Amino acid sequence: MSQDGRRAVSVIGFIGSVFSPWYRWSGRRDPENHVCLNVVTYGPGGKFCMTDRGRNALRQSAHSFTVGPSSMHWTGTQLDIHVDEVAAPPQIGRLRGRITLRPCALSGVELPLTPDGAHVWRPFAPVSRIEVDLGPGGQWQGHGYFDANFGTRALEADFDYWTWGRFPTPDGALCLYDATRRDGSTLAQAVQFDRTGAAEPAPLLPKARLRRSLWAVRRETRADAGHRPKQSLAMLDAPFYTRAAVTTRIDGHESLGVHEALDLRRFRSPLLMPMLAMRVPRRARWTHRD
Template sequence: MSDCGNRAISIIGFIGSVFSPWYRWSGRKNPANNCCLNVVTYGRGGRWTMTDRGEEALGLSRDRLQIGPSAMVWKGDRLEVQIDEMSTPHAQKVTGNVTIQPSALTDQEMLLSEDGAHVWRPFAPTARIEVDLNRPGWTWSGHGYFDANFGTRALEADFSYWTWGRFPLNDGSACFYDLERRDGTTLATGVGFSMDGTPHAIQMPPKQRLNRPFWMVRRETRADADFRPHQVKAMLDAPFYNRSAIKTKINGEETVGVYEALDLDRFRGPWLMPMLAVRVPRRKRWRMP
């Protein structure tokens, strides 16, 4: 998010694009054959890019994830994202660089399922971000975050609903995960991270509801009992997924962070896949330069 709060960006590199209809229709047998760099900008002139690509477009090395003409590159103490994508439905080029400079890196990870089939790893819970894109007004600085999720089964096979949030604090940041699993169990966890990346337990505020967005996805987050959390910036609103900037209060400190809610009961419905195919074009062939 920009320091002024008016703009934001999300970038996700997928190997095995979990939200791709093409990946589901393929039977999810070869994750490398459905990779993409999903870049979404929020604010005036915001754009959406999510091109599903074949395994010819994927290049992997110790410090580089290449997906088609775009790449994520680790350079010393920072992550640089080199973007060269086409937006949908505007069919406009989105190019430029985004640099994530962590205050520190962590070696922490958390199992989201008891058998370890799903893992969350917050590499850099607190970071600065520099955005320099070809769109007017899209050169800015702000606060950012860098994590990863790994899995060996489809999300909708093991979960029915989850929410996640990351919120900057005076002494670092806090992350919350609330999961509802298909076996009837739940996971509710909150962890704080100091500026040096050290994790520490934090008191979990109670769960409170947020107003539902246009697509009526259920939303709830963590907030002190004396505070009503609310959305301050709409980001992504889909039939099964919502991302937004929300204001909440965590153990006495008011903060604005990025929040998401994912309804996997809706996502596994076959009616949704043709809709997603419109937003996620498939480009199988791409040759490395």
């Protein structure tokens, strides 16, 4: 997110593209045949890019992940992202450029999201700096975040609903994870990270409601008692998912961070898949030329 809170970017690399209708229609038997680099810019002229590609588009090593013409490379001290993607309607066009994420430190935290460890959250660098150069009007600097999620089952098989948030604090960043599993059990976790990468459980602040999204997805986060968080920048709105910049208050300090809410009950509906296919094209035959 930019320092002034007016622009933001998200980049997600998928092997087994979780939200791809093509992967779901395939039976999810071959994750390496459904890969993508999902790049979304927020703010003036924001673009959404999420092309589902086949196995010939994938190249990976211990430090690099390449999907089609785009790639991510870990140098040992920073994550270099090269973007060359085509945006979906309504902002049709190419999105090209570079993004550099520099962690203040790396964290060793790993949090199972289910008791059997079928889903795991790995926050590599919750406190980072980011530099973005994605062409005219897309050049800015700000604070960033770097994590990963791993799973051996579909999200909708184990969860009904979850929310996640990452909010800067005076000493680092607070990450919030709340989820309702399909068996009725819940996850409620708050982790405070400092600038050295050290982490410790944080007290769970009271839940606080946000206004529903444009698609009426229920939203909630955590905040000081009596405080009402507010959306500061709309990012991504889908029938089952919403991402936004949210201003909240944590231990007396105002914080502008990123919040997500995911309704897996809606995502389980097969009626959503044709809608998603309009935003997530499939290029199964793309291959590297060298």
